[in-house]
């Protein structure tokens with residue numbers, strides 16, 4: 001049985017999730033709220049037909065909801081670069097992610113009125129979010145929600161220290177745990193995309209999840 005305190009949290013999450021869904025719909029996104037990662041995965045699998053190709057860039061959320069395994073079981077070809085690749089192989093894998101039937105990703109931050117913010121080092125992820133001749137699906141946990149655009153940008157930068165630690169990099173923020181807007185040559189915050197709406201001609205779905213997911 002759910003504890004009443006947890007129940008209150010669940011209800012508040014649902015309210016916030018639905019607020020976001022309404023804001024996103026006004027901005028021409030297809031949007032739904034999923035209370036947890038299991039439901040989020042169900043929504044993803046409803047959108048992606050069996051046998052489709054799917055590009056998955058660097059994203060913890062998509063892996064946390066179990067989408068990689070589920071898509072493989074769904075008969076999909078999943079293109080992703082979080083595997084052993086030589087530097088020569090990487091660009092082709094980025095292009096395969098880019099050119100897949102579906103581009104499945106998360107976001108670094110989203111404002112309560114539906115502006116989606118992402119920061120990238122290589123630029124493969126933000127460029128595929130800006131344009132693609134395919135359908136894009138965002139899966140975004142409520143931990144990514146920020147009030148204003150400025151808060152969203154700060155929130156997006158807060159994803160960097162754990163990512164750099166995961167990659168074994170060396171930036172000032174891995175010592176402090178927060179962004180110092182560094183001038184380090186190892187700086188991974190190099191390109192930012194602020195999506196105010198889906199770009200012309202792009203079909204974009206957003207699944208808001210009532211859980212903390214990703215960094």
Ligand code: SF4
Nearest residue numbers: 160173179180182189
């Ligand atoms: S700008 Fe530098 S310090 Fe700030 S999050 Fe990016 S890499 Fe870290």
